[in-house]
Each structure stands twice: as C-alpha cells, then as structure tokens.
Amino acid sequence: MKPEFLSIHPDVQSALDQGRPVVALESTIITHGMPYPANVRTAIEVEEIVRANGAVPATIAVIDGRIAVGLSTDALENLATASGVVKASGRDLAAVMTRGGSAGTTVSATMRIAALAGIRIFATGGVGGVHRGAQETFDVSADLVELGRTAVTVVCAGVKSILDIPLTLEYLETQRVPVIAAGSDDFPAFYTRSSGLKADHRLDTPEEMARAIAIHGQLGTGTGILIANPIPEADALDPAFIDGMIADAVAAATEQGIGRKELTPFLLARINELSGGTSLKANIALVKNNVALAARIAAALEA
Numbered sequence: 001m002k003p004e005f006l007s008i009h010p011d012v013q014s015a016l017d018q019g020r021p022v023v024a025l026e027s028t029i030i031t032h033g034m035p036y037p038a039n040v041r042t043a044i045e046v047e048e049i050v051r052a053n054g055a056v057p058a059t060i061a062v063i064d065g066r067i068a069v070g071l072s073t074d075a076l077e078n079l080a081t082a083s084g085v086v087k088a089s090g091r092d093l094a095a096v097m098t099r100g101g102s103a104g105t106t107v108s109a110t111m112r113i114a115a116l117a118g119i120r121i122f123a124t125g126g127v128g129g130v131h132r133g134a135q136e137t138f139d140v141s142a143d144l145v146e147l148g149r150t151a152v153t154v155v156c157a158g159v160k161s162i163l164d165i166p167l168t169l170e171y172l173e174t175q176r177v178p179v180i181a182a183g184s185d186d187f188p189a190f191y192t193r194s195s196g197l198k199a200d201h202r203l204d205t206p207e208e209m210a211r212a213i214a215i216h217g218q219l220g221t222g223t224g225i226l227i228a229n230p231i232p233e234a235d236a237l238d239p240a241f242i243d244g245m246i247a248d249a250v251a252a253a254t255e256q257g258i259g260r261k262e263l264t265p266f267l268l269a270r271i272n273e274l275s276g277g278t279s280l281k282a283n284i285a286l287v288k289n290n291v292a293l294a295a296r297i298a299a300a301l302e303a
Contacts, residue, residue: 009070012058016118021055021298024114024122031085031104032265040080042284046291053295060110065100069117089142108146115150122154123294125287126190129159129168147224148175153213155294157286158188158228162246162267165195178225188230191237191282210300229293235285245274
C-alpha cells in the first residue's frame with residue numbers, strides 16, 4: 001500500500017524487518033467497546049502485556065484518513081476521547097480514508113490491515129458471528145467472511161453469546177476456517193468458558209499452535225485460523241446470569257429497532273449496565289488473557 005495511506009510505527013516496522021514477533025490489536029474496543037477511561041487504560045495495559053510476553057504490539061486504527069499500524073500512548077488517548085470516530089469494518093476503510101476521517105477498526109478491518117503490513121497474529125476479545133434471527137435478517141458479521149479469505153490467525157475468547165453460536169461455527173466450517181480451542185475440548189462463549197459445543201480441535205501450548213499456523217500456511221489454504229481461548233476461570237461469569245441479561249438486551253434492541261453495526265455496541269453497553277459493570281470486568285480480563293497467549297504464539301512462530 002502507498003505510504004500516503006499507511007503509516008507503520010517505527011517499533012513495529014523494525015520488528016517486522018528483523019523477523020521479531022508482532023501482535024496486531026484492534027481499536028473498536030477503544031472507540032466503541034468500552035467506556036472511558038476503561039478503554040484507554042485497557043489499551044495501554046494490553047500493549048504492556050504483549051511486550052511482557054515477548055512480542056511487539058501493533059494497535060491498528062484509521063487516524064485522519066491514514067491507516068496507522070502501531071499507536072503512541074498519546075494517539076491511544078486521543079482515539080479514546082475524540083468525537084466523530086466511527087466503527088469501520090473492511091468495507092468502510094476506503095470511504096473513511098477518502099473523507100479524512102478516523103475510525104476504530106473491527107476484526108475484519110484489522111485482519112485486512114494486518115495482512116497488508118505482514119503481521120500474522122492478531123488478538124481481540126471476541127469475533128463477530130451469525131446474529132440471532134439471521135434467517136430473517138441475514139445479519140452475518142464480516143469478521144467471518146474475512147477469516148475465510150485472509151491468512152491471519154485470530155486469538156479470541158470465542159464468540160459473544162449474544163450471537164447464534166452453532167450457526168457461527170457452521171459458517172466457519174463452510175469458510176474452511178480451522179477452529180482450535182486453547183487447552184479445552186469446548187468452544188468458549190466470551191463471558192463463559194464453554195458454549196456447550198465442542199471445538200473442532202484442541203491444542204494445549206503456544207508451540208503447538210504456532211506449528212499448526214505454520215503448517216496451515218504451507219498448505220496454501222489462504223484462510224485465517226480462529227484460536228478460541230477460554231476466559232480465565234476466576235473471571236468467568238455464570239451462564240444463567242449472563243444469558244438472562246443477554247435476553248433482556250436483545251429484546252431492548254429489537255424494541256428500539258437497533259441493528260447492523262450499531263447492534264453489538266448497544267448490546268455490550270446494555271449488558272454492562274444490567275450487570276452493574278461485572279461484564280466489563282470480565283471483558284477486560286479475557287482480552288488480557290488473549291493478548292498474552294497471542295504474544296506467546298507469535299514468539300514461538302518466529303523462533
């Protein structure tokens with residue numbers, strides 16, 4: 001991509017040039033996923049965790065019409081507090097950049113940009129999926145489509161239980177995306193350690209996961225890999241507790257006519273409100289857990 005459109009932080013570029021491990025991080029968690037100041041505090045702490053586990057963090061966003069791969073602390077703070085910052089999936093990037101706007105990048109946009117920059121590992125909270133009622137709405141996240149066409153490994157805590165998890169796993173199978181659970185036989189559901197569904201595959205160490213990524217790449221499949229890392233047991237929420245709040249949040253969204261890209265931020269904010277902040281604490285814990293694992297995988301991949 002032309003330099004006028006893409007800015008890579010010197011620390012990230014140096015690591016890429018030297019073959020050192022880099023972990024991509026998305027920015028909608030900053031702009032739309034968490035309230036201030038928890039968003040910027042979490043973003044800074046997450047980057048520190050990546051470094052502590054042997055990799056270089058590369059938070060990705062659109063800043064004033066240019067893609068930024070790697071942000072300074074001041075840039076993180078500005079992104080967390082600026083007005084008019086939009087949520088951009090892969091399809092939105094060109095339009096946002098044309099008008100000189102700023103955006104937090106979703107999983108799909110971050111994957112696309114990471115691939116352009118040469119970054120193979122990306123950590124996030126949870127990926128999007130097939131929404132409940134998709135048989136009528138056709139609401140399927142672009143994250144799943146991107147996983148089917150972009151060779152970046154995504155480490156997450158499964159998919160949010162606000163989604164239709166069985167249909168999401170079916171869609172990933174159709175897209176030929178390997179789904180690997182980290183140290184578990186079950187596929188996790190973001191706030192909870194198990195969705196009640198079995199994962200396709202289980203691997204227990206970062207070294208095993210790095211080897212699977214390397215072999216998958218050599219096979220030339222061309223798809224991403226989804227590594228589902230369960231939330232730490234101490235931070236997991238009770239399934240009945242969270243499922244009740246999800247049902248209430250979904251009902252409120254339906255009543256207010258909220259859908260498309262506004263739906264997930266609305267549901268997360270509503271669930272945080274209903275849970276008295278408990279869900280936000282769980283969200284922060286699982287993100288930190290995911291980036292630590294992603295950094296260890298990246299280090300093993302570059303060893």
